Amino acid sequence: MQDPNKDTEWNDILRKKGILPPKENLEEQERAKEEEQFAILQKSLVKTYEDMTLEELEENEDEFNEEDERAIEMYRQQRLAEMKAAQMKNKFGEVLEISGKDYVQEVTKAGKGIWVVLHLYKQGIPLCALINQHMSGLAKKFRDVKFIKAISTTCIPNYPDKNLPTIFVYLEGDIKAQFIGPLVFGGMNLTRDELEWKISESGAIKTDLEENPRKQIQDQLMSSIRAYVPARGESDSEDD
Secondary structure (H helix, E strand, C coil), X not given: CCCCCCCCHHHHHHHHCCCCCCHHHHHHHHHHHHHHHXXXXXXXXXXXXXXXXXXXXXXXXXHCCHHHHHHHHHHHHHHHHHHHHHHHXXXXXXXXXXXXXXXXXXXXXXXXXXEEEEEXXXXXXXXXHHHHHHHHHHHHHCCCCEEEEEEHHHHCCCCCHHHCCEEEXXXXXXXXXXXXXXXXXXHHHCCHHHHHHHHHCCCCCCCCCCCCHHHHHHHHHHHHHHHHCCCHHHXXXXXX
16 A cells, blocks of 8 residues: 655645645644654653652752752752651650650650650559550651650659559640540440540640530430430429
8 A cells, every 4th residue: 555645746646636635734743743752752751850869969069050950959868857757757656664864855856846645544444444555556656756755653653553544745845735544434435436535635746526426425425325315394293
C-alpha cells in the first residue's frame, strides 16, 4: 500500500479530491507527534527538582540557574520542615516506664511543644492496670504525645495509695491537668474512649470523638431511672 505522506502525483490528486488531508496538516501532525514523544522522553530522563531527594538536589546544584536555586532553597526548607513534622508526629508510640531519677529528663526536659501524660500507679490495683492498658492504645494512636508511667512512690515518696491512679498532664514541664483518685476515673467501668476524652480536655491530644462517651452512659442511666420512677400523681393515688 502506498504511503499517503509521500510526495507523489497520485497523492496530490487524492489531496485535491479531499480524500487525503492537506500536506500542511500532515506536517503539523507529525511535528506535534515528535514534540510529544520528545517531552515524554525528556520527562523520563530528567527529574525536576520537585521530584528529587535532598541528596540529588545537592548533586545537581551546578546545573541550576539563580532563579532555580532560589526556588530549590525554598523547596528544600519545605521538605526539611515536612520531614521534621513527620518525625515529631511519630516520635513516641508506646508507654515509657520511668523512675524518680528519670523524671527531670523525661518530663521537665521533654522538649519544646511536647505534651507528657504521666500515670502514677502501683502493682495490685486493678484500676491502675486498666489505665496502663488504655494508655498503651492511646500511645499508639497519638504518637506525638509522650505517654509515661511510674510506680508512684519512686517519683513521690510516701504518695498515698488512696490517690491512685493519678494522671498528671504536662507541657514543657508545667502541669496543665491532674486527675487524682479512682472516683475521678469512674471506677473499673472506665473505657479507653472515656480516658481519651478526659485527657483531650487538657489539650494534650486532639481527639476525633465528637462528644464525651460518659455522657451517653449518663443519659442512658437517667432514661432508665425516669422509666422506673412513678410520676407524682401516680404515687399520690397509690397512697390514697
